[in-house]
Amino acid sequence: MALLWPFALVGLLALPVVAWLHRRLTRAVPVVVPSLRFLADEVDADRDARRRRVDLDLWLALAGCAAVACAAAGPVWRSHGAGRTVRVVVDDGPAMAARGLDGSTAAARAEAAVARLRARLAPEDVLARVAAAGDDVVAAARRGGAALRVVVSDRLPALATPGVEVVAVGDPAARNAGLVAAAATVAGTTRRVFVAVRNDAADARVLRVAVAGGGAAALDVAANGVASTTLDAPAGDGPIVVRLDDPDGALAADDEVRLVPSVLRVAVAGPDEGLPAAHGDLVRRTLDVVAPGWVAVAPAEAALSVGVAATVAPAGGAALWLHPVAPGATGVRAPAGAARERPPAPFGDDLDVASLDLVYARDVLASAPWPLLRVRTRPAGGTAVEVLFDPLAGAPPPADTAAWPILVENVVTAVAGAPTPGGFRVLGLAPPDRARLGRDRRDLDDAALAGAAPDRPPVERSLRAPLLALAAVSWAALWGRGGRRRVA
Amino acid sequence: MSPREPGADATLFPPGFLRLLATVPALVRRVRAGAAAGVHAARGTGGPFLFRGHRAYREGDDLRRVDWGVLARHDRVVVREHDAERDVRTEVWLDGSASLAPGGGRAAAARATALACAVGLCGGGRVRLGVLRDGAAAPRREADDPADLAALLDAIAAETPAHRAGLADALPALAARLPARARLFLVTDLLTDADPALLARAAGRGLSGAVLHLRDPDTWAPPPEGLFEAVDAESGARRVVRWTPDRAERVARRAAAHAERWTHAARAAGLAVVPFAPSTPPEDLLARLALEVP
Numbered sequence: 001m002a003l004l005w006p007f008a009l010v011g012l013l014a015l016p017v018v019a020w021l022h023r024r025l026t027r028a029v030p031v032v033v034p035s036l037r038f039l040a041d042e043v044d045a046d047r048d049a050r051r052r053r054v055d056l057d058l059w060l061a062l063a064g065c066a067a068v069a070c071a072a073a074g075p076v077w078r079s080h081g082a083g084r085t086v087r088v089v090v091d092d093g094p095a096m097a098a099r100g101l102d103g104s105t106a107a108a109r110a111e112a113a114v115a116r117l118r119a120r121l122a123p124e125d126v127l128a129r130v131a132a133a134g135d136d137v138v139a140a141a142r143r144g145g146a147a148l149r150v151v152v153s154d155r156l157p158a159l160a161t162p163g164v165e166v167v168a169v170g171d172p173a174a175r176n177a178g179l180v181a182a183a184a185t186v187a188g189t190t191r192r193v194f195v196a197v198r199n200d201a202a203d204a205r206v207l208r209v210a211v212a213g214g215g216a217a218a219l220d221v222a223a224n225g226v227a228s229t230t231l232d233a234p235a236g237d238g239p240i241v242v243r244l245d246d247p248d249g250a251l252a253a254d255d256e257v258r259l260v261p262s263v264l265r266v267a268v269a270g271p272d273e274g275l276p277a278a279h280g281d282l283v284r285r286t287l288d289v290v291a292p293g294w295v296a297v298a299p300a301e302a303a304l305s306v307g308v309a310a311t312v313a314p315a316g317g318a319a320l321w322l323h324p325v326a327p328g329a330t331g332v333r334a335p336a337g338a339a340r341e342r343p344p345a346p347f348g349d350d351l352d353v354a355s356l357d358l359v360y361a362r363d364v365l366a367s368a369p370w371p372l373l374r375v376r377t378r379p380a381g382g383t384a385v386e387v388l389f390d391p392l393a394g395a396p397p398p399a400d401t402a403a404w405p406i407l408v409e410n411v412v413t414a415v416a417g418a419p420t421p422g423g424f425r426v427l428g429l430a431p432p433d434r435a436r437l438g439r440d441r442r443d444l445d446d447a448a449l450a451g452a453a454p455d456r457p458p459v460e461r462s463l464r465a466p467l468l469a470l471a472a473v474s475w476a477a478l479w480g481r482g483g484r485r486r487v488a
Numbered sequence: 489m490s491p492r493e494p495g496a497d498a499t500l501f502p503p504g505f506l507r508l509l510a511t512v513p514a515l516v517r518r519v520r521a522g523a524a525a526g527v528h529a530a531r532g533t534g535g536p537f538l539f540r541g542h543r544a545y546r547e548g549d550d551l552r553r554v555d556w557g558v559l560a561r562h563d564r565v566v567v568r569e570h571d572a573e574r575d576v577r578t579e580v581w582l583d584g585s586a587s588l589a590p591g592g593g594r595a596a597a598a599r600a601t602a603l604a605c606a607v608g609l610c611g612g613g614r615v616r617l618g619v620l621r622d623g624a625a626a627p628r629r630e631a632d633d634p635a636d637l638a639a640l641l642d643a644i645a646a647e648t649p650a651h652r653a654g655l656a657d658a659l660p661a662l663a664a665r666l667p668a669r670a671r672l673f674l675v676t677d678l679l680t681d682a683d684p685a686l687l688a689r690a691a692g693r694g695l696s697g698a699v700l701h702l703r704d705p706d707t708w709a710p711p712p713e714g715l716f717e718a719v720d721a722e723s724g725a726r727r728v729v730r731w732t733p734d735r736a737e738r739v740a741r742r743a744a745a746h747a748e749r750w751t752h753a754a755r756a757a758g759l760a761v762v763p764f765a766p767s768t769p770p771e772d773l774l775a776r777l778a779l780e781v782p
Contacts, residue, residue, distance in 0.1 A: 027715070028715040029716050029717065030719050033719065033720065033721065035720060035721070
């Protein structure tokens, strides 16, 4: 609590004056009586008189005066002092899943670092946590207002990041090997696979790579180097699975890739199934661009099913669900400039969502920050990607921008794999820049945290009105008791 | 009787009261005319209406008593006197303590004393005025002529309530002074620790009269409610009291019980008790003196 005009507390000096006046006005008036003989048996008269000398009238008068004096001093109650906003961006890239020699992952160490930072904040400080990956972490840290911006990652940025503190939680001793490239070629009935292996370690290693049902090879890979080979793959139309033998590697996700024929089998729902024809046509046109050669198949055979939320997709297959605004209905438009929710990786890669005019069907119940996608794992297996906005609503509609094909391509790549020159799509191949381990360690600079100036003003509430109300009530009660004022 | 003397205290005896005093002889005579021989006839062989003699006419005498034969024969205005109207010795004693002063008590007591003197002077009676103070009974003035009432009023007005009455000593001293069969008017507030039985000791001496009991309401009825500091008029002792209805009721009960004890003792001595207060109209007090006091 603070006082805006402390000198006004001089008014409290009126309290003893009020008490003195009250005592004078209510003192026992001397009355000469013929005799005290009939009062002699009133043994407690004096004590009773002294005890009740300070009565309710005095307390009411004092409370009113004190309240007015305190109100004049301008008291304010600070429920929250000046606080700082600490914006923390946690790297959620694939490398954060790397497991160190002690068994902990970089993501777990990042969580511990965030917890330590949170514990060092004052009660009035606020920690705003954001997730980002790759090169976006620094940009995400610089967005919005904050007193301190912190990036928690497994590596330090290549360039200086003025204004952004970096906490590195990498494991310097971590080592990993992974498949960084894969492609398949078909010559007659012979299929061959080209694979590249990267040794993300400080020493050279001999790594064995094998094709399921096909050839295998041992590769001498220099420290931080890459080696490649071509292996025989089994004949047929089935997928080709390549495995890298790296039992002590930090990342397991990059030890296997699957190469599937690039012909994407897609089932697009019709108007009878709830997907408007215009939206079905839009999906087909977009697939012609991002997945050339795709074929329309029955839902039971599809690798990707496109429809509305109720559309049934086969077990293990992927689904793309749209939420079109019903014909004649009015959607909910995201205000221009309002914050948009960043789509999860890898679906949001390369997307510029800030300029999109987003219109949602009312049953989506969208609100700020306005979302684009929702990814969920279906009970039957497989991934369902919901496009929450209507791509054909808005001015211009998202379908007329570059964001729409990029979004569809990201979805197709995530569920069916990235296309390769040999006519196959490859699944499980992490981008080399994201799969590379970060090995840096750095704690938060205490001086940066201590020197961060508050960016949020204190939350103050004036107590003047309640005090004046208290004074009014006290004096009103005193006035009301005036009719019963004692004679003495 | 002409009490309007230049020296009369107008504060204690306002003109209205003086006019009332002038009517006392007529009122007393009218009351006693219906009482046959009355109760004050002297013992003797002549009977209650035995002609005793003449005396000079005084202002206020009933014209029916004028002896017209003497007037015609000797050119003198005289009135006839009978034994039934022989003078009665009236003792008027005023409590001179300071407790009579508060709350208009002094004026009320002074007027009651004056009324008692006026009643005593009616019919040729003798009046002795005295004061009880500090345990002594001090006579102040005697009179047997209604014309002396003004002097009695001056003597009353000269008494300023002070000190204690000391009735425990003063009453025995007074009893020693009282002649047998005298009529006693004792004007007092009875605020004393003395034993009421002191009055009863005078029983059997043929006393008549009354105790004029000044019951000052201030004794038990101070301001309606609240704090006040009671100051004893006699001792100066102080006491802070928070006055409440319950407390006032208890005090009033004690005062009533105290008065009852004295009333009982006074009646045992042959005295009536006439309570009065500063608010009691003098006319009412006079009527009670004339009607109720033997």
